[in-house]
Amino acid sequence: MRRPGELEPVPRRSTVEIVAAELRSAIMYGALPPGSQLGEAELATRLGISRGPLREAMQRLVQEGLLHSEPHRGLFVITLDHADVEDVYLSRLAIERAACALVMARNRGEAVARLTEALDALVAAARDRDRVAMSDADQAFHAVLVSASGSPRLERMAQTLLVETRMCLNELQDTYPEPDELVHEHRRIVDAIADGAEERLLRLIEEHMTGSIERLRPSARPLDSDPAS
Template sequence: MSRLGELEPVPRKSTVELVSDELRAAIMYGSLEPGDQLGEAELAARLGISRGPLREAMQRLVQEGLLVSEPHRGLFVITLDEGDVADVYLARLAIERAAGKLIMERNRGEAVARLTDALEGLVEAARERDRVKMSDADQAFHEVLVSASGSQRLERMAHTLLVETRMCLNALQDTYPEPDDLVEEHRRIVDAIGDGEEERLLRLIEEHMTDSIERLRTDRKTA
């Protein structure tokens, strides 16, 4: 183990990791839409890489569940139906409740500091009433919430679910709460952690997820 403060080499991402990030972002932001087929030749040319790293990156996304392989046809971006949407949020509920419990057992002060910074990003996006920025800031807040638990396994599980959440919201942006309401939902979560109120925190997380499910279901029925 190195001495505290000693400089060490900064880890660099491999080409496969960089390509995985690019594909994941394209799916998350809708550049690659649900049901789109991924053509190796076209993607390799667009990314300026050989097919080897691209294939490996695509297989990573298959393992994450963001791409699906269809025999004799190729790879496709997943399509989320109503059942999938509910399942995504229920899985997030389980992960974020577990993260909340760990936060309460560990360093609440650090969690509050990190979440307060993340909340400021959401406040700024809400002030601009920019739905894309709000989605980014919302996702960043929940990433910090899980990260603050100190569990790398919860972080890994949450990462793919947050991409799938964004896919849901891209298709159904009208379901997003009003900016002030969204900020207040997240501010209450930070306050509950700061006050040491575990039951209140877990209830707020559950309400946040179940309300999201209901909004998405309602929008699908009226679309």
């Protein structure tokens, strides 16, 4: 285990990794909206890179399921319908249940410390009633929860699902929980870990995900439709 203050090598990120992260973020925040086509020339110019690493980065996102290829047309950002939304949250439930079981079997103290810091960011965003910051903090909390499991494979699978979750929330902000409700849900998760209450923790994670499905289900319009239409 790393001792406090001990220096470790800083991981170096390749150009492809950096570009993939930029594209992933643009999809997550809607700068590259659902259904939009990715033009190599334009993106390479905007990012200030050659087409080689851009193509490799885009192929990574194809493998992750965030982009799809259409023959003779090119690459497009995926669109999500309500069946996809349910599938995203059910997949997250499976991953986060597994992550929670590992957290409870390993260093709960470290997990509580990291999650408390993430919860503080959520509390601050909720206090300001900043919906974008709340979504960011919500996503960060769940990313930390999976990371605290110590499983790089669960973390890798969760990454794409969290991007897809954010795509859903970008389109359906009117269904997002009230700030106090959102904070309360996440505080109960931290408390369950701190108390060593695994059964309660797993129940809370299931309620959190199924509750999100129910909140998103009532809307009849497709997630990529024009809200004014």
